[in-house]
Amino acid sequence: MCGIVGAVAARPVSEILLEGLRRLEYRGYDSAGMAVWNGEAIDRRRATGKVQSLADALAEQPLPGSLGIAHTRWATHGKPEERNAHPHMSGPRLAIVHNGIIENFEVLKRELIGKGFEFTSETDTEVVAHLICDQLNSGVELLDAVRNSVTRLEGAFALGVIEQDHPDRLICARQGSPLVVGVGIGENFIASDQLALLQVTDRFIFLDEGDFACLTTDKIQIWDKDAQPVEREIHQYEHGVSAADKGEFKHYMLKEIYEQPTVVKATMEGRIANGRLLEQAFGAGAGEIFDKVKQVQIVACGTSYHAGLVAKYWIEDLVGIPCLVEVASEFRYRKVVLSEGTLFLSVSQSGETADTLAALREIKDKVLASLTVCNVPGSSLVRESDLSLMTNAGPEIGVASTKAFTTQLVGLLLTTLALGRRHGMTEEKEAEIVAALQTLPEKLEEALAMDADIEAMSAAFAEKHHSLFLGRGPLYPVAMEGALKLKEISYIHAESYPAGELKHGPLALVDKDMPVVTVAPKNGMLDKLKANLQEVQARGGELFVFAGDSDNLQPEEGVHVLQVPDVAPILEAIVYTVPLQLLSYYVAVLKGTDVDQPRNLAKSVTVE
Ligand code: F6R
DSSP, X not given: OXXXXXXXXXXXXXXXXXXXXXXXGGGOOSEEEEEEEOSSSEEEEEEESSHHHHHXXXXXXXXXXXXXXXXXXXXXXXXXXXXXXXXXXXTTTEEXXXXXXXXXXXXXXXXXXXXXXXXXXXXXXXXXXXXXXHHHHTTOOHHHHHHHHHTTOOEEEEEXXXXXXXXXXXXXXXXXXXXXXXEOSSOEEEESSGGGGTTTOSEEEEOOTTOEEEEOSSOEEEEOTTSOEEOOOOEEOOSOGGGGSOTTOSSHHHHHHHTHHXXXXXXXXXXXXXXXXXXXXXXXXXXXXXXXXXXXXXXXXXXXXXXXXXXXXXXXXXXXXXXXXXXXXXXXXXXXXXXXXEEEEEEESSSOOHHHHHHHHHHGGGSSEEXXXXXXXXXXXXXXXXXXXXXXXXXXXXXXXXXXXXXXXXXXXXXXXXXXXXXXXXXXXXXXXXXXXXXXXXXXXXHXXXXXXXXXXXXXXXXXXXXXXXXXXXXXXXXXXXXXXXXXXXOOXXXXXXXXXXXXXXXXXXXXTSOEEEEEOSSTTHHHHHHHHHHHHXXXXXXXXXXXXXXXXXXXXXXXXXXXOOOOGGGHHHHTHHHHHHHHHHHHHHHTOOSSXXXXXXXXXXXX
């Protein structure tokens, strides 16, 4: 959603904060701002638009000083205008940055207006600044003033606070929104994501829910939700700094698509040996838990939900137990009936998605155990689940998820093996799937080699307004994911259907202006799929088929066929994802959209 960064140092901090914002821009990019203690007062610059607009403002009017906070915004309350951009101030005294949503802000706002506070923005955040100031005005010490104020907040927040009478302190608090402390030498930092601070440190403390902290240049004090002082472990960042750079690629998205052979390998590393899955990868006690699992409930959002849908096919086919899949925003708000022995399985790139996290918290005590397949170590989902399997995709910066999806699929296939072993899967079957998995990096390389053909094909989409994506079996969720990618970055309306559903309605839409993309691997469903394609062809629709068996699917008038590498059936869902990612990428490039930061979206949805 929004991105926060803060620093207390002995050197000027505005460049550090600005670089932090650039790295956090994926979280929101409709306005940005910075406030720095300049030795005499708290000074602030804000600008609408991307972080570059703030950088331009700072170039004209720099902000010198060694204590500061900064923010990049994804608007929730109030339009993306300068007056709504963070930091928000209460008079000249105090500045704050906030990520999250304060649900009771209207009640608090009325109370504060009654006390004479003037509001200059439409945001929920401004109430927090005034609440703290109100406490300070009545003589409460700064730390207590912040603490007392946050106890009055309902909703989600990560906050950074600076105050003019304490120019040596950076105060922060979190509840429901991510916040890390970056540990430096003679300087300390806060940020929504470690990535923002990799330029200055590789040591991080992940604050727990309800934590509150005070940072000076040489000290980090943390209190838990009960106001008890606590020590939190310092973690070393594991990925190389280069993981967050674009390198030779024009966009992060393309770089991340091309990283897939490497990161799927990293997701398998240490998890399989001698043709067997090492189930310790899921955490202590995993085997005992897997033994008792009678049903799996997968919960996730967006792309991660699509990964869950693929896993349903695998789990029911190979493990033979029921697997339910639901989007988190529905699951968390309805009465769910789960049978005994349910494993709750969340899938998430960020590990901070508000709906997925809320679903876990809601159901945790009612299920056998919780497992998360997640990409961010130390994230809330990882910390709050009983078991976890990290996807090792490294930082994903492009807002449209690519390598996170394929590594999630690998993680979910490993989960299928772990469950399968406890439910009668033979060693031979396990070894066969492991052997197939070991060919995956090479198969993904082969799929990437389709790049130039797909780029050429993309021209047929650039002028279109609508499209259909079809698949069958586990390739149906892959078609869903392909449609989501195209929508997200090219803004072309794309709908996905299980191919067998065509004649039950969507066929009415098919004409020459409706390209129909189909994923058609060489499997038992191919003949059925071919019949569906003929239904499209007969209505004058233009077909784009990603085929496993191009001998059996010939190009002809209105039918474009692209050969996808021949792969083991279990890998089809993973490998066929790649051409669809490339297609949406090249269509977006042709249309000239902002590929890495598409309009209206943010990478990590930490609010409802
Ligand atoms: C789409 C995309 C989103 C996310 C969704 C869940 O490209 O990235 O649909 O998949 O917001 O996010 P995570 O996986 O972080 O829980």
